Amino acid sequence: MKKLFVFIFISFSLIAWSQKIDANAKKLLDNVSERLSKNSTFYIKFNYLYVVPKQKSITETGQVYAAGVKYHLILPTTTQIFDGNKIYTISKEDKEITSSNKEDGESLSPTNILNLYKKNFDISFEGTSTINNKKCSIIKLVPTNNKQSKSIILAISNNNLIKVTENYKDGSSLILTIIDFKENLIVNKSLLTFDKNNYKDYTLTEL
Template identity: 35%
Template sequence: MKNLFTITAVAFFLVAFNTVDVNPVKEKNAAKVLLDKVVAKAKSYKNMDIDFKYAINNAKENINQESKGTVLLQGNKYHLSFMGITKIFDGKKIYTIVPEDEEVTISNHDENDANAMSPNKIFTFFKKGFKYSMDIKQPVAGKTIQYVKLTPSSVVDKRKEILIGIDTKTNHIYNLIEVGKNGTKTTLTVSSFKFNQVLAKNQFTFVKAKYPNYYINKAD
């Protein structure tokens, strides 16, 4: 779960691309302008409903896995379903629901903890700790995707680079591609994106009555 939101690696098939050829200063400015547009667009929505695909690959370790998930975002609240697990953040506490174990873990969320990742940080995680530049532009499924490459500033970072694919027409994130220094590649691709939806009042509320036989574990 943590790997998904720290965006730990990725592989993606490239289709007929064009290299962006600009000088370093203009390149950096162009990348920053594009990322700022993405953040501004995300903040303009009342809420976001995202279906995504997640793939992880490492040829040396013979790892090739894919899975799907959904996430609802509203402000700093979220409702995530991924790999059979549901996580609900009501703005104060995180509720991790594991049906297989019939267990719910309740924990606090510390916004000041740099290692505490959450789905809504997918739009802002790149603000600190990275150098960024424009990368390739390519057509994908009828969209024009411009990639921005993030290079970690810290030499001890286990990530080699991260590519953020941005739909140039909508300024929405299309995918996130990360390459780890250990050869692991992970792809997070948005398969469906809806916004300003009518949501249930308790969409971001943990309703204990729905899990009568579950063990409630209070981690904090």
């Protein structure tokens, strides 16, 4: 679950390494980052595909509501809530809830999503492509540390993130396609808080 959320928000721990950066590609990323920082409340609906060599692919549809550092991620079998203090991961199948500290939630916050590339990746412009009838600029990010990712491919159109593909060193891939993106909306406060009364039959574990 945490791996998926890290992928969705292109999030790695910050480490200072030398970088090879294409100026045009970085400008595109800066524009997306700036736009999201100005619109701290938004909703994203996405398709998520996990591909593993010689295994059956996994596909799901998910949603994210975000306001400031707080967020609510919804997947078919799992929900994750960060209320500004703790992050709660709720397994619907197992009826289990785990909570972890504030630092984990902050590192994955939607308001931080495209700032982390500034220190962690070599960045190159890979040309253009049409995705879902939208002309997209393709940007490749290669980690400059020893993380398990081999590369991340971003498709950007009109300062919007359209598609993300993360390729791993073991040959597997995560592919996320944005279906819907709404900004400057009012997010119901109940979505951004955790209430144990809503999960009376669940077991809560503090990590």
